[in-house]
Amino acid sequence: MEKKLEKILVLVTAQKSSLRLIEYGFEVAQSCGGEYHILHVQKGDSLFQSNDSLKLLQNLADYGCRRGGILHLACEGDVAAYIGRFAEAEEVTQVILGQPPAPEGKKGKKKRESEFEKILAALPEGVKVLQYPPAELEQADRRKIG
Template sequence: MVLSYEPGVKSRIMVCVTPQKSCRRLVERGAERAKETNGEFCVVYVNKNNDIYKDLKEHKILVELFEMAQKLGGRVSILVGKKISDTLAEFADENDITEIIVGKSLRSAFEVLLHGDVINPLIKRVEEKNIIVEVIE
């Protein structure tokens, strides 16, 4: 999915969210960075199962995050992909993203071993494109 940006905009910030209320801080940071750099931002969520409506509670949180992003001047996208880091990296490349904002994983080291990490593979995929990744605690 390719977003349409204003001509001449050099700063494009992608904010990666999950269906958690704590992601509000990520959306706020994305809006702040866009304002600081006179750029634009988008908020993205990767749905691995292609079934966004499976959990109404999660859906409500995503809707709240998306509405917040739009009120702050951002765009929103729901992406579908089996490997989150690859899906995010491809979206960033297709949309000339200059910065990515992600939240630090709350997974334990054991969970990371079992299920994998998203942030480190994402950083490796986008570093060759000189995309800055900011990890928010």
């Protein structure tokens, strides 16, 4: 029986910190001999909300392509649903994303489902989720990447 090709998907935003996610995704893909995809999904109908986002996306695209990634950019009203459909269509086996934002809200109030939780729920069954930074990565090592 042939072993299934690992397909790594790194979810990025138009932020400089996404360079670390791209680098981590590259390392994961190298370690398992997998195919390496980078996905940015902008909520709404335009990727370029500002000149800053255009420049940041260009930097991420350049860096990701130099690291061997296949870059995908999309606009969608429901970001999490798009990510889930993409992961299913591409037969993604592992997804890498950043740490979720700190919880908001006051005690006793019903907490809205975060975008992070929606993404996790939208992923196909069996997809392994890796968060960056991984727990074992020391603070000193984090500063070396981007």
